[in-house]
Amino acid sequence: EVQVLESGGGLVQPGNSLKLSCATSGFTFSTAWMYWYRQFPEKRLEWVARIKAKSNNYATDYTESVKGRFTISRDDSKSSIYLQMNNLKEEDTAIYYCAWSSGVMDAWGQGASVTVSS
Amino acid sequence: DIVMTQGALPNPVPSGESVSITCRSSKSLLYSDGKTYLNWYLQRPGQSPQLLIYWMSTRASGVSDRFSGSGSGTDFTLKISGVEAEDVGVYYCQQGLEFPLTFGSGTKLEIK
Numbered sequence: 472e473v474q475v476l477e478s479g480g481g482l483v484q485p486g487n488s489l490k491l492s493c494a495t496s497g498f499t500f501s502t503a504w505m506y507w508y509r510q511f512p513e514k515r516l517e518w519v520a521r522i523k524a525k526s527n528n529y530a531t532d533y534t535e536s537v538k539g540r541f542t543i544s545r546d547d548s549k550s551s552i553y554l555q556m557n558n559l560k561e562e563d564t565a566i567y568y569c570a571w572s573s574g575v576m577d578a579w580g581q582g583a584s585v586t587v588s589s
Numbered sequence: 590d591i592v593m594t595q596g597a598l599p600n601p602v603p604s605g606e607s608v609s610i611t612c613r614s615s616k617s618l619l620y621s622d623g624k625t626y627l628n629w630y631l632q633r634p635g636q637s638p639q640l641l642i643y644w645m646s647t648r649a650s651g652v653s654d655r656f657s658g659s660g661s662g663t664d665f666t667l668k669i670s671g672v673e674a675e676d677v678g679v680y681y682c683q684q685g686l687e688f689p690l691t692f693g694s695g696t697k698l699e700i701k
Contacts (some may be wrong), residue, residue, distance in 0.1 A: 485657075516695075518691070521688070534689045566636055574651060575644075575647070579638055581637055
């Protein structure tokens with residue numbers, strides 16, 4: 472069974488940092504392309520970042536609004552990915568989902584809530 | 590960015606009735622490999638999104654055959670034949686053709 476579990480969410484002040492973690496099991500992580508999505512309070516879904524596998528040189532992509540502030544990374548030895556979020560803004564407030572997608576299958580975690588507020 | 594636009598449903602829908610949810614993309618999602626990169630997701634209350642349909646018309650593993658996807662390069666339909674209580678939630682279309690990946694605003698299904 473595929474499992475995806477996020478952790479590390481919380482309340483943070485604007486300008487501060489937070490790191491989300493995502494632990495996975497049940498599929499071949501080392502060859503998987505992994506994603507972060509977020510869902511805003513009004514329920515709008517947004518893709519945040521993607522990291523490819525080692526065979527693709529761990530290439531990364533980001534949505535425009537987080538470029539230069541967020542960094543996606545992975546540790547294949549732990550079947551985990553991470554999202555380092557710096558200089559957080561109130562508009563980053565959302566539920567952050569980690570997801571595995573092979574194009575024909577995918578699995579999302581239950582989400583980690585991030586609230587940016589003073 | 591590719592803009593995804595979804596239609597609404599006349600909620601609540603009587604149980605057992607068939608419904609169609611529409612989605613339109615601002616750019617053709619038909620790729621040179623012959624596949625149309627349009628996904629449908631269902632987000633049930635309190636849960637994360639789950640993949641229902643990929644490549645516009647292929648059901649994901651374990652998805653009921655009451656769900657079917659169809660369309661052209663820019664206009665798409667998700668049909669639910671005989672809605673049931675477990676179908677309640679918000680349905681999202683998503684384009685997987687190019688980055689940034691983008692979603693529609695969602696279509697809520699309520700059942701009477």
